[in-house]
Amino acid sequence: MNPVTLPDAEWFDLAPEGGGAPWRIFLARPPGEAPAAGFPALFMLDANAGFATFVEVLRRGAVRPAATGIGPAVLVGIGYREGEDARARRTFDYTTGPGAEAGRAGERPTGGRDAFLAFIEQVLKPHIAREVPLDPARQTLFGHSLAGWFTLDVMARDSAAFRSYVAVSPSLWWDEARLIEGLALPRVVPPRLSMMVGEWEQALAPWQAARPEAAEMAARRARRGMVARAQGFAARARDALGPGAEVQFEVLAGEDHASILPAAMARALRFALAGAPAGDAPE
Template sequence: MQPGIVIEDSSWFDLAPCGGGAPYRILLAMPKGPAPPAGFPVLYLLDANASFATLVEAQRRGAERPAGTGIGPMVLVGIGHPADGLYDRARRIFDYTAGPCREEGETRATGGRDGFLVFLRQVLGPAVAARAPVDARRQTLVGHSLAGGFVLDVFGRDSGAFANYVAVSPSIWWDEQRLTDGLARIEGAPRLALIVGEWEEALPPWLAAQPGAATIAERRARRAMVHRARAFAERARAALAGRGAAEFECLAGEDHASVVAPALTRALRFALADADG
């Protein structure tokens, strides 16, 4: 199992992208019991080194009382990296972006978005289906921060890749124009949930007296995470024109880091509330 993560009924394997290259560490948590006739719904979580254990715990606790929580059996797939630490920052910046950041000062390599999506669809998807009976019509992609920006990009430009999309604290500021332009390309009836924390656009009380507080406050105001996410949800709703869904939720008392745990519970519920389920 991934170092630092020990989860019952879970496994891991490394999987290389098309054409070779550095592999991804894939974490897989299987539900107990027989699959429904159409197969299990599947949730794909990006940045799995950081959050997969949290996701699995939320799913298993929720599935104990599905009538009350709205959370039931599903296959959980985490996409991470075979490296120590929560993130491989260079790889995630490359994989989750289509091009350079609109903010000045970012010099790391970008542009791997298309290749990473090919990996998700043509390599990882079949690998998961070979290991578990899955419902191809009920697949959900979840990402936080820069991974959330990737989720929004796929939602617009490749909306048929997944049925449901959950973007947690998405980095819309990276290239807002591209994400907005992508909404004109939506096909079908995908469902989108955007979730942010109350303190992502302003300085929370617990940081007010910390060194560098003024710099943090300026950056949060400039990136306007809450405002941009709310506005994007409104634009997505208009672009869908009655198809699918585009929901927005701002979680009280949470910031960019702490929002992840409660947002994953909401992601599980959202994934299982799809119209075809």
């Protein structure tokens, strides 16, 4: 049996400065010569879940950029090696401390947010830039669920790290107060922010109502308030970031927390690539 492969895509493991557990890095390159300033790049968290899908969405859209709003870009995925406890590592990487439901999440370690961002900024970005020319002014961070919380936290507190931020179904309930506090911090350039959440993330979808765990699911969704919190945070971000910022918010009809990821990918790419400097839009 011949395995299916992604042309012009690869993976490798990259460790932080000073050693430690590496991350599994995925890289997909666009064809052709890079623009003078370098290619735009989107950095995807939790890349073990959906990197190949993201690559296909990007490449299919780039065939007709005038119709799709999606042009050539570099896609960088950050994930974990096979055999690792990815849930434990991501809980550590994406957080600054225990969340509001720490007891429910078990005893997984938290608090690795700063070290993870330092790895992205000091190790990963320079490494990728040596492999393919990147435009430092056209880089986007994409995160879903708890990675969406991390995305919003970086946007609020270290906004110069990326030009654009896409948070899909962000777990604001983890520590919403920290995110709100971060919005009040000063920044030189207002970031671009896109937030998306599924219609069925705060209530049961019709196909879920008969499941044995439906009552537990409904209680958890009501408690976390994914849709209302996301909408409220987007409104706060518009006010706090000022008129120079671009903030988009969308509820995706028919999607829940699991199904929203592929539905959000084309929108994320269109938003990220719309951040091109004047006169540099895809043809």
